[in-house]
Amino acid sequence: MVAAEEIIGSRIKRREDPRLITGEAKYLEDIQLPGLLHAAILRSPHAHAKIKKIDISKAAKHPGVIAVYTGKDFADVNPMPCAWQAGKVKNNVNTPRVLEIDRVTFTGAGVAVVIAEDRYTAQDALELIHVDYEVLPAVVDAEKATKAGAPQLHENAPSNIALEWTCGTQESTDRALKEADVVVKQRMLNQRLIPTPMETRGCIAQYQAATEEWTVWMTSQAPHVMRLLMTAFVFGVPETKMRVISPQVGGGFGAKIFLYPEYCLMVALSRKIGRPVKWMETRSENYIATTHGRDHITEIEVGAKKDGTITALKVNTYANLGGVLSTIAPGIPTTLYGRMLSGTYRIPNIFCHVYGVYTNTGMVDAYRGAGRPEATYVIERAVDLVAHELGLDPVAIRRKNFIPPDAFPYDPVILNGLKYDSGEYAKALDLALKMLGYESFRKEQAEARKQGRYLGVGFSSYVEICGVAPSAWIGLPGEGWGAGLWESANVRVHLTGKVVVTTGSQSHGQGHETSVAQVVAGELGIAVDDVIVQHSDTLGTPFGYGTYGSRSTAVGTVAVYNSLQKIKEKAKLLGAHMLEAAPEDVVFEDGKVFVKGSPDQSKTIQEIAGAAALAYSLPPGMEPFLDNTSYYDPPNCTFPFGTHICVVEVDKESGEVKIKRYIAIDDVGKVINPMIVEGQVHGGIVQGVAQALWEGAVYDDNGQLLTGSLMDYAIPKADFFPTFETDRTETPTPVNPLGVKGAGETGTIASTPAVVNAIVDALSPFGVKHIDMPVTPPKIWRILQGHGG
Amino acid sequence: MYPSNFDYQRAASVAEAIQKGASDGAKFLAGGHSLLPALKLRLNEPESLVDIGRLDALRGISISGSSLKIGALSTHAQIASSADVKKHAPALASACGQVGDPAVRNRGTLGGNLAHADPASDPPTVVLALGGKLHLQGSGGNRVVAAEDFFLDLFTTDLHPGELITAVEIPSIGQAKSAYVKMAHPASRYAVVGVCVVLEVSGGKCSQARVAVGGATPKATLSAAAAKALVGSSLDDAALNAAANALIGDLSDVMGDVYAPEDYRRAMAGVYLKRAVRAAMG
Amino acid sequence: MKVSIKVNGTLYEREVEPRMLLVHFLREELGLTGTNVGCDTSQCGACNVHLNGQVVKSCTCLAVQADGSEVTTIEGLKTNGHLHPMQEAFWEKHGLQCGFCTPGMIMTSVALLQSNPHPTDAEIRHGLEGNLCRCTGYQNIVAAVKAAAEIK
Amino acid sequence: MELTGSHTFEADQQTVWTLLMDPEAIAKAIPGVKELIPIEGEEMTWRAAAKVGFAALSGHYAGIIKMSEVEAPNQYRLTVNGEGQQSVISGTALIKLTYHPEKNETLVSWDAEANISGKLASLGQRLIGAGANVMSKQFFHELAKQLPTQ
Incomplete structure (x- = not known):
């Protein structure tokens, strides 16, 4: 067994794995209930249309069909709420209904539902519904949608603008650009991505008429928030009337944060029909009906002095938000994007202007990294563009502009009062360069070019924002978030000394049952196996805002830690009582309470827990049991950082790109379980590299998703990658007592510009300065055709 | 689903x-x-x-004379690992080893694949380049159709309603060299372009050549012009470039899609021809 | 139509519609829900099982096609209550995160080692080309397969 | 999606024109269509139900076929709207006839704009363009088979 003081920071095998490697885990699809019915949803084949008439008569008569409904049957159910609107500006909000009633604004919007005894039958009946549409012209490009003459999606959103938001100062930025020695302008696209967790979405709702209560199982990253939104906002019933359970969830990457119409539809159906109803999304449905990510059209202007000092950055972005707004859609391209544009650099003047735009495409919301990958891509490409313009080395220009270690806490001004917590950016870069062998690489590159082989190296020195909080920041000064952002935990030490932790955050692959148990075991000096971590059920766990934005460790686990401190305090009081010592004379170490200097005479935490539970003899005024609930609202966010380096070889004839090396140095603060952090980094890198090279949702001009399946949308496979070379620096955050920053998104945030920078570097002999993602072989080939390639 | x-x-x-x-x-x-x-x-x-999946008459890989006879129900995996196929039609073994993924190769059959005539699938290109013949059986009796007459258009073959492919006959390449190379679509792994070459070389010169392209056109296509450009050459860079250009000029009806537009596919047919020749010559 | 299929050593006889996919037969008729469905275009490999000793996609096979066959699912991999070395290796090497692709990934990996007991990293990566994982970045899966090869 | 193509009919222009305007012949040339039923009150408009089969795709479609902009015997517009399998196929083609007296051949060329929506569009991207071309070629090929024997 690992010694108590070493548990935090150890590679402990995951405790959730035995049920996952044996097939015993119960995902939503695996749940069966007596009398369970199955729903199938008819979706609009048109991106923009009026619904004139729906004929359900044939479908309703199909054998095995229980009922068929259209949007009109749920006219009394509120539309989905939009819980995070852009701060301090007007948001022209339009959100989906459980089923659309008279108009659809994207292909895939639900218009009718069949409920049947089994899913094959439900699908059979779906084909018997006839919908009469009046097809309207569509627009899919966010910039074009704002121009005169574009089809208009919503009456309350002139020029299809859902929101127009700025941060930074326009005047000083314009002035600095005017005064700069060089100004580089670039238009760049951050293409739309489809999150694609391996488990699609699903929901089961069961209604008990006698008590008017629901139990709802859903594939959610935030069960407490789902309950709140469904009861208080969509159905107008007391929150206490619903229990929401996230069973084993097969990945989320952001797409399972939101309140989707299908979930509310199941809730409504279970009440209407009086039997439990299940809907499980197919993959093709997932591609058109679950949220997408990114999709920015951006123009940047960056100003610098001749020596490479960056003096100004001006960014104008059209963020495509889809046909209707998803739950927190407006927050992503505003707070989480614009406010992070300074990156790891001291940039005195920044101005960012964002249009959030409606188009006839699927909803766009948070996807792994959510805003920060887009910001990091902008700034890391910008730095390379300036270096190229000035003939500087990309490493040198980064060093020149880095925020130095002694400048922390650092206020990048555009963060609306928040400060970067801690950072040693050059240290991470140096370690990465050492792993690469930069000088010898440049020699190899020069030699290769002589032979007609094109190698390139790309750098990305990133910083991101994790553990988004504090509530007072996100809520009050106008960041627009419609909720607080603290997390909660309850820790109970049972009579037998076994510990049960309940937490309001939710795990869907991150390994909380292990990492949280490590913190408990380490703090209480007990075995990891003596700790059980329960989550994902609103019954029996304290309220929490859920798992996203790498916040479960930086916020949720700190709540656990705080509860443990309070439990230790109480244990000390009781231990002192049991030892007949004065409380101020005892200490808690290695799971034991003893008088300072006399460890031989001690009471173990198990003994103390037993005494607390039996309560035969407690100090005066002490309540029985070791039990504490904490609510942690951090004073600041955390800011992980690092440097990623990618080495590529580009085939000049075909445009094919081979990743030769990938180096990642991340600093996520203190690490609770290095194995879990490495896993998060690997997975993150793959998703970011995939954006650079392969993935991209493509709509045609009529709003049809042409990449509607895994046949066309390229989720990377094992043989697309070399073995990643990873390491860490460790700069603890002063923000929380654990010193942890968050590791869930670093890989995705850092990797995309590293890959694109490498490809541009490889192609620099042809005068290439920029290529838009995904950098596919045909795209490179076409560029080389025009550059004498 | x-x-x-x-x-x-x-x-x-x-x-x-x-x-x-x-x-x-x-x-x-x-x-x-x-x-x-x-x-x-x-x-x-x-x-x-x-369901014809249990018809033992359609199974088995055998050699008769100088030809391989591959039962239509032979799976891609069986063909890819068959010592006889590796010896007499190595490009076919290689192509079958590149279809889909291991689980697909364990169930998917050569006969089913050829009957489907997906232009982006690997086996049709190779069967065409190798001069394969398809044994068909229908209510009108048995017939043998050369691969070049079998593939008519996109997903369209010479099969009559109710007619089955029973076996595929592939002449052994003997001393000839061959290779199949493809650019795989990153999502589906179908061929964006796949090229198969069969080359006879004597005295350092190419004496006979067959070149087939898949993925780029609605059906797998033989290029006489590319073959002609290779024959008589020592397969040096100049000859390969000439053959690539001949192939590019020879292709009509090149397909384009969201991933790879028409002009790119056309150009890649040339690039992959060169790679195929180099792979064949080892 | 009546089918009899031996699954994890037990013979099951059921009356099914011809259109029922093998994966639905396993999950819904037999309650063996370890095998997951991750796509509908036969790409992701989450549903991979062994059919007569070979790895196949149970979503791309009708139950009636499997009539008379032997199927092994993730639930049948343990012997005498002990984890299969591949299961151990995935656990040890952190070869999974959300776990949804894991049963199919493990079934493919077991078959991979049966045909190639000592694969290189490149052979492992190639052998897993039909199994998508969205969490791990594959690196620890490759490590797990390698570790399992060493145990055997 | 733009589709253009042409087909040479070995017949004089009037014969080809008559064929192209014959709903029964058109019905026979569309795979799976049994007959076209005129829609009352609408000029040159027919309702059709088809069991369409192409490649690995097959399914039931219901649709409307309309002829307009008729300039006998030189050109007309053929508009097709069909739906089935949670997909919608719509297209409009301007069909032009050019007679070559020296060979007694009539060249029929088409310039079409086609849109495919729903499941077919999102799942069949790889093959839609090529498939539509093949199907339009097949249509005129089948139509040509119905020319009166000379």
């Missing part, structure tokens, strides 16, 4: 299969790896399926 209803009949003999397969709305089911994906999406709603 939930196919529509159909009648299912399991054929006990080739004759029975042919008789049942001739009825309107019937489809043959072998490994099912072309058909079932469409069935699951309800993009194909046949009235009946005739």
